[in-house]
Amino acid sequence: MTDSLPITERSRLRRSHPRGHFDRATINDILDAQPLCSVGYVMEGKPYVTPTLQWREGDHVYWHGSSASRALRAGCDAEVCLSVSILDGFVLARSGFHHSVNSRSVTLFGTAFRVEDAEEKLTRLTRFVDGLFAGRYAGLRPDRTQDLKATTVLGLKIAEGSAKIRTGGPNDEPEDYTLPIWAGVIPVRMQIGSPVPDPRNLDEVEMPGHVRDFRLGGQNEPSTRG
Amino acid sequence: MTDSLPITERSRLRRSHPRGHFDRATINDILDAQPLCSVGYVMEGKPYVTPTLQWREGDHVYWHGSSASRALRAGCDAEVCLSVSILDGFVLARSGFHHSVNSRSVTLFGTAFRVEDAEEKLTRLTRFVDGLFAGRYAGLRPDRTQDLKATTVLGLKIAEGSAKIRTGGPNDEPEDYTLPIWAGVIPVRMQIGSPVPDPRNLDEVEMPGHVRDFRLGGQNEPSTRG
Numbered sequence: 001m002t003d004s005l006p007i008t009e010r011s012r013l014r015r016s017h018p019r020g021h022f023d024r025a026t027i028n029d030i031l032d033a034q035p036l037c038s039v040g041y042v043m044e045g046k047p048y049v050t051p052t053l054q055w056r057e058g059d060h061v062y063w064h065g066s067s068a069s070r071a072l073r074a075g076c077d078a079e080v081c082l083s084v085s086i087l088d089g090f091v092l093a094r095s096g097f098h099h100s101v102n103s104r105s106v107t108l109f110g111t112a113f114r115v116e117d118a119e120e121k122l123t124r125l126t127r128f129v130d131g132l133f134a135g136r137y138a139g140l141r142p143d144r145t146q147d148l149k150a151t152t153v154l155g156l157k158i159a160e161g162s163a164k165i166r167t168g169g170p171n172d173e174p175e176d177y178t179l180p181i182w183a184g185v186i187p188v189r190m191q192i193g194s195p196v197p198d199p200r201n202l203d204e205v206e207m208p209g210h211v212r213d214f215r216l217g218g219q220n221e222p223s224t225r226g
Numbered sequence: 227m228t229d230s231l232p233i234t235e236r237s238r239l240r241r242s243h244p245r246g247h248f249d250r251a252t253i254n255d256i257l258d259a260q261p262l263c264s265v266g267y268v269m270e271g272k273p274y275v276t277p278t279l280q281w282r283e284g285d286h287v288y289w290h291g292s293s294a295s296r297a298l299r300a301g302c303d304a305e306v307c308l309s310v311s312i313l314d315g316f317v318l319a320r321s322g323f324h325h326s327v328n329s330r331s332v333t334l335f336g337t338a339f340r341v342e343d344a345e346e347k348l349t350r351l352t353r354f355v356d357g358l359f360a361g362r363y364a365g366l367r368p369d370r371t372q373d374l375k376a377t378t379v380l381g382l383k384i385a386e387g388s389a390k391i392r393t394g395g396p397n398d399e400p401e402d403y404t405l406p407i408w409a410g411v412i413p414v415r416m417q418i419g420s421p422v423p424d425p426r427n428l429d430e431v432e433m434p435g436h437v438r439d440f441r442l443g444g445q446n447e448p449s450t451r452g
């Protein structure tokens with residue numbers, strides 16, 4: 001496994017190319033920071049995009065859903081484009097044209113495959129749950145065979161794609177810096193709120209650490225998982 | 227204009243259909259709450275997804291970028307799928323299978339068109355800026371003709387699509403409520419941070435209200451704009 005993805009005809013950034021990154025560390029960090037992704041696929045020549053949750057294990061990214069799902073059936077053994085994007089802030093410039101956003105995004109291309117082996121599928125799903133909530137899976141009511149059968153896990157090798165990152169303040173035209181216009185950045189971020197226990201939780205049940213200390217980003221690396 | 231979109235073969239929800247909505251009010255609220263979208267398009271039979279900013283005016287949704295952009299050229303006069311999704315929380319259940327997320331999402335389908343008329347394009351871009359930052363455009367250095375020429379605005383009529391919403395706590399199997407397992411919701415939301423002024427702002431320039439009071443959602447309705 002090389003440290004960087006090859007730059008292909010499909011993944012080469014034409015616009016704002018200095019913002020492009022192809023090294024796995026950068027791509028992995030973005031994938032790990034935001035489980036929400038958009039999977040694009042083609043059905044009868046037409047584009048479809050489905051929001052779904054992704055998780056990364058090593059150089060693969062996975063997502064799951066109903067075995068009967070249209071998105072999952074259309075995405076299996078077919079070309080997909082998986083996109084993750086994080087909005088970090090609005091960039092306000094001195095002209096409309098130079099407004100922008102700070103953001104981190106990843107685009108991956110490839111042929112998705114189905115995780116066929118039942119045991120491997122369970123391992124993947126366990127990692128999905130534990131990647132979000134460390135150690136949670138072992139304490140749950142075990143999943144029933146029928147529920148696992150109804151579940152499809154798709155995978156994609158991280159082999160073709162790119163990251164794009166913008167940070168910092170506005171880049172205005174040199175002469176515009178003399179204008180009395182407020183410019184700057186309004187940061188935005190995903191905030192984790194206080195957990196809301198199910199009213200039907202049993203009295204003696206305490207809030208586990210994986211709920212109390214929940215955070216996103218970098219938890220789902222196999223090597224660091226407890 | 228009817229209050230609801232027709233339910234078509236493409237937009238009918240098969241999975242979790244009670245979560246589906248086709249009324250314009252619900253769809254509009256979600257579009258207005260989250261400017262970030264993913265536009266899916268097809269090139270040479272393959273799927274592409276581009277994160278981009280959308281804004282709504284009435285029963286149209288718009289997005290913009292470079293006139294030379296591959297995504298915008300491929301999306302023009304071609305079928306696109308535009309997806310907006312908002313993650314509202316993680317739903318922790320008593321079995322892995324019943325874990326979920328609370329979310330609001332919109333999927334739109336149709337043929338995108340380019341806003342050709344130069345004056346109309348400027349009006350659209352003004353609304354884009356002012357929809358995010360009320361009243362900002364008039365105070366900016368006017369955009370140059372060459373910059374407007376280099377800008378393409380694409381539009382899509384909100385005519386085919388759907389919304390999907392999940393709220394509330396976990397839905398566990400009846401017998402699982404007796405288990406001593408913590409279940410509940412971890413809410414997440416987009417948080418607006420303190421504005422960071424550009425160090426090159428002139429001394430006398432004050433932070434405008436559209437920065438100080440910046441918030442997302444429902445600001446970009448033409449009828450309510452100041």
Ligand SMILES: Cc1cc2nc3c(=O)[nH]c(=O)nc-3n(C[C@H](O)[C@H](O)[C@H](O)COP(=O)(O)OP(=O)(O)OC[C@H]3O[C@@H](n4cnc5c(N)ncnc54)[C@H](O)[C@@H]3O)c2cc1C
Nearest residue numbers: 010011013014015103105107164277278279291295296297
């Ligand atoms: C939160 C957010 C908001 C954005 N808003 C806008 C907007 O309003 N208008 C606008 O024009 N652009 C916006 N962008 C940038 C947009 O995603 C594209 O990068 C840009 O429009 C150029 O598109 P293109 O198809 O011409 O790119 P090209 O450079 O032709 O794309 C070629 C290849 O570069 C890579 N690439 C392109 N874009 C990205 C990306 N974002 N992340 C990772 N890899 C990428 C892909 O591999 C792609 O196949 C936004 C990006 C983010 C993350």
Ligand SMILES: Cc1cc2nc3c(=O)[nH]c(=O)nc-3n(C[C@H](O)[C@H](O)[C@H](O)COP(=O)(O)OP(=O)(O)OC[C@H]3O[C@@H](n4cnc5c(N)ncnc54)[C@H](O)[C@@H]3O)c2cc1C
Nearest residue numbers: 051052053065069070071236237239240241329331333390
């Ligand atoms: C934040 C978020 C995370 C999600 N995570 C997952 C996940 O991890 N696994 C999973 O299986 N599903 C997830 N979903 C739901 C997913 O988007 C699909 O709704 C679901 O997978 C069913 O897909 P399908 O193609 O079989 O839908 P179908 O019901 O066959 O789709 C038919 C039509 O229904 C409409 N539709 C479908 N989904 C949506 C939607 N989300 N929003 C608006 N309209 C829609 C579209 O018009 C679509 O063309 C998530 C959704 C959100 C918003």
Ligand code: HEM
Nearest residue numbers: 015016096097099100101291292351355369373374376377
């Ligand atoms: C609130 C207002 C605006 C925001 C938030 C915004 C945001 C963005 C973003 C995020 C990009 C992508 C940059 C990249 O690829 O790295 C972009 C590109 C672009 N924007 Fe805007 N924009 C705004 C207003 C405008 C206006 C008013 C114009 C025209 C006058 C404009 C013209 C362009 C053009 C031409 C590009 C393509 C740049 C390129 O790829 O070379 N934008 N915009």
Ligand code: HEM
Nearest residue numbers: 065066125129143147148150151241242322323325326327
């Ligand atoms: C942290 C763990 C998990 C989360 C956050 C999660 C999230 C989701 C979400 C958001 C959906 C879409 C629901 C909808 O369409 O409205 C979904 C569907 C589904 N999930 Fe999960 N899931 C998790 C774990 C699991 C596990 C472990 C299994 C299998 C044992 C599983 C099986 C399924 C199935 C089969 C569907 C499709 C339901 C249907 O469309 O009928 N999930 N999941």
